[in-house]
Amino acid sequence: MNWQGVSFDWSHVRAFLATAEEGSLSAAARVLRQTQPTIGRQIAALEQDLGVTLFERSGRSVALTDAGREMLGHAKSMRAAAMHLSLVASGQSQSIDGTVRITASEVFCTHVMPTALLRLREVAPKLEVDVVSADDLRDLQMREADIAIRHVRPEQPELFARLVAETTAHLYAAPSYLAERGRPVSLADLKAHDFISFGDISRMIAFFGEQGVELSQDNFRMGSTSGSAAWAMVEQGLGLSLMADQVARRCPSVERVVSALEPVRFPIWLTTHRELHTSRRIRLVFDLLGDFLSKDAA
Template identity: 30%
Template sequence: MIIFDWNDVRFFLELSRKGRLTEVAKALKVDHTTVSRRVLALEEKLDAKLFEATSRGFVLTEAGERLLPQAEQMESASATIQDMVGGENQTLTGTVRLGVPEGFGSQFLSGELPAFQKLHPKIELEFVANDRFVSLSKREADLSITLGRPKSGRLISRKLTDYRLRLYATRDYLKQHKPIRRREDLRHHNFISYIEELVPDPQLLYLSDVIGNPNVNLKSSSIVFQFQATLAGAGVSILHCFAADEYPELVPLLPEEISIDRSYWLNTPEDIHDLARIKAVSDFLSDVVQRRRNKLMGEKDG
């Protein structure tokens, strides 16, 4: 029977995810030689080569691929023990990484974080601001917020909230261009939108639903860039109400006629769904979107 150190397995997992000794060393706050030594110790115990060094970094061998799911189970069991043994009165600690759409993270959630820090001062939050699907199975994140429900993976998914988008332009832009009184008037205006081939989700291609063949003269893969460009008066764009309504210089255009509703989904791997720190973040997110529903839907409070 082979007995090996869980810490060696932890180094193996980190190297399988990050691919480079220096990145693992930084994450685990050790020297890169320690990472190499720990992984080598595990290989010697198992009498198997787990990684191949390539120009892209360290990649798993067949033996490493076979070990990976078992190592992830050990990681999950270790985290569960830490959460359970301390008892209910123990202060929640640890790191939780959340994959979140760029606009929702930077223009909505960031303003709510001081309240979370007061509730759980020893939980360290990491945000991966990305509109693509982060891989929860590869532990790119512990939770993810997505525009749709993932179609595969051992995940627990639920709808987090609905939200609304509208067409906006600045007051200065509207003074300098032809008036917009009906949908047909939009054909005379310049639009800001996504780069179609770089859109991570087809749900973001809503501009063509609003106006056929729009004159798009400024494109970006970043919704925050689009927002700032609109705020600078560069054109008309579709923006999240939760962000745009905070700026009085931004005017919703044809709001009774043009609005787009979408949903965010919250996803967690089955094996860590019940961990206390994961539940703390999940519960906080649910509370925030419930309290701020009017903001998310572009409705006035009260």
């Protein structure tokens, strides 16, 4: 698609981004604090400027067309560039400082967040960051954290959430385990292997049962409620386990097995309290994390 010479209205691009990320005009209107007809007019104007259709409408929901999906990547780059430009300009007269508390799952805190924090330190070197390892949203509601990275959309009305990515998980094992026990190739092979549990064994048994693999408690002789501890067991060659691909690719001591197994697909939601979302400091970290996680999952 050739957009050379096209003049963009940034408000129209923001409406497009919000609609693509939220999945409907009404949800985009809530995020941008505008009316649904206004969002619709802005997207229609953008489509007219570009000469393409960006969304297919189906009832209250919308779906990106091929042109829309191509546009989405460019629009996200525009948002990142605009954010960086704003930081550079504001940094000349006012530094961004203070403390921001970010909560995520233990595994994400250990393997994914450090890379994100490197980028954050580049754009806001005076900012203080406290990473809170937790798996629920109570910390946000009680103001024990400012921003949460979660895999389910929060339902609490006082929380603001943005879907930043859809990611996948596959089955992984250490080479030492595969050398000792053999490499499972088919789904049927998995019945003879050891698995590491991440707390809820019944959910893992149910997942594999849906895939046609009948596992039992005997397959899960080791595990931990600590995600990092359980993943360390996998890295040490004690068994197989499912893991988010963006975590596993940071761990050269494991490799993916059983390509026939359907991947687990799950969303990544970025959440904050609505009252905090208007804070310049919180909004900076929120937007930077959103862009980082979107690219990292891809």
